[in-house]
Amino acid sequence: MDPVPGAGRFAPSPSGDLHVGNLRTAVLAWLFARTTGRSFRLRVENLDRVAPGAQERQLNDLTALGLDWDGPVVRQSDRHEVYTAAITRLEQDGLTYECFCTRREIQEAAAAPHGPEGAYPGTCRNLTAPERGERRQAGRRSALRLRAEAAEWTVHDDLLGDLTGPVDDLVLRRTDGVVAYNLAVVVDDAAAGVDQVVRGDDLLTSAPRQAFLGHLLGLPQPTYAHVPLALNIHGARLAKRDGAVTLTDLRALGRSPGDVLGVIARSLDLAEPGEDVTMTELAARFDPTALPRHPWVFDPGGVRPSSR
Structure with a gap:
């Protein structure tokens, strides 16, 4: 069968x-x-x-x-525990780090090498424990970012063929504690058995990043159709x-x-x-x-x- x-x-x-x-x-x-x-x-x-x-x-x-x-x-809004479990797995694998940068600081910084437009430049990637402590004491809130150990990832689009795009240290949890879109969508699609993602082509550049994140979580990679x-x-x-x-x-x-x-x-x-x-x-x-x-x-x- x-x-x-x-x-x-x-x-x-x-x-x-x-x-x-x-x-x-x-x-x-x-x-x-x-x-x-x-x-x-x-x-x-x-x-x-x-x-x-x-x-x-x-x-x-x-x-x-x-x-x-x-x-x-x-x-x-009913799935916070599932998202927390995914973040915990990434943390246990050493694939996360705290980021204290504001949006303005990121916009003013140089772009990350080989990253997509607007990609995080890695400012907080290698902060030491004392440096992180200083920022917390100064009252700066932190987001949680993925430590991406790859520069690019390939996905298949049913309309456009194979597409290879850059990946970067995307946000997993925002400074307000809310899980980020990129994590939630990857976890939710896999949980629902979604293996075909059809969406607007404004999200085309997100596909390699999301597929790479899914790979790190051990999730199957969907095919895409960006319209x-x-x-x-x-x-x-x-x-x-x-x-x-x-x-x-x-x-x-x-x-x-x-x-x-x-x-x-x-x-x-x-x-x-x-x-x-x-x-x-x-x-x-x-x-x-x-x-x-x-x-x-x-x-x-x-x-x-x-x-x-």
């Missing part, structure tokens, strides 16, 4: 409503998973800023478009300030979830203008090799009512 496939996922942060670019990525993640026999997981990344009611609205919007998922919704972002009519990254870009906004203008799904489908070359489609129909047409490789320019005025 063939092995059971793994899982894909969508993992929004409940900082506000999803805009159509976010919804497009969710549709793609669902299509990649369902058409390869994978399950589809949903995770709420709520370690940071949470807008009241945003989580419920996001889940409702996904359901309105026809997306479903397997198992319960996972919330990062082009949605842009506004001025060519900038789409944001909620760009007018009617959320499902709620578009509904207020008389557009249905089906209208929005149709626009998303047309942006992926999976539907004709004015055609009504469902997620099941899109899955039957889906071919990752035929996806557009350029960013999608979204004009809210281009969302027309369906023919139904």
Whole structure:
């Protein structure tokens, strides 16, 4: 018997409503998973800023478009013990160190050799115990960083092929004690059996760093599919300030979830203008090799009512 496939996922942060670019990525993640026999997981990344009611609205919007998922919704706020265990393992392996640098100090310092843009320059990497003690006595709070003993790591992207990128001493736990995104996402994906990560290509440079961190934790490495972002009519990254870009906004203008799904489908070359489609129909047409490789320019005025 063939092995059971793994899982894909969508993992929004409940900082506000999803805009159509976010919804497009969710549709793609669902299509990649369902058409390869994978399950589809949903995770709420709520370690940071949470807008009241945003989580419920996001889940409702996904359901309105026809997306479903397997198992319960996972919330990062419920998983602190798991993150602590991962950090403890890295500490025991001698792969962490305290960092007392402020964001401004890091920005003003020279970049780390061979590191990605904005990479930590290693200022605190080799501090002695007395030096660390001096900083604590001065009231400086510390973050916990990974001691990366590699300069680069290779991942596979189903759309872009093998990609080798730099890794650096990324933050594992912030100065406020909250676990960092890069650690949480790696631990959460592995725990959910996620072996296929579909997300916006703004996160492409994060893939080698996250995969390397997973390697150090003994976790399986997923494959990736980084998809082009949605842009506004001025060519900038789409944001909620760009007018009617959320499902709620578009509904207020008389557009249905089906209208929005149709626009998303047309942006992926999976539907004709004015055609009504469902997620099941899109899955039957889906071919990752035929996806557009350029960013999608979204004009809210281009969302027309369906023919139904």
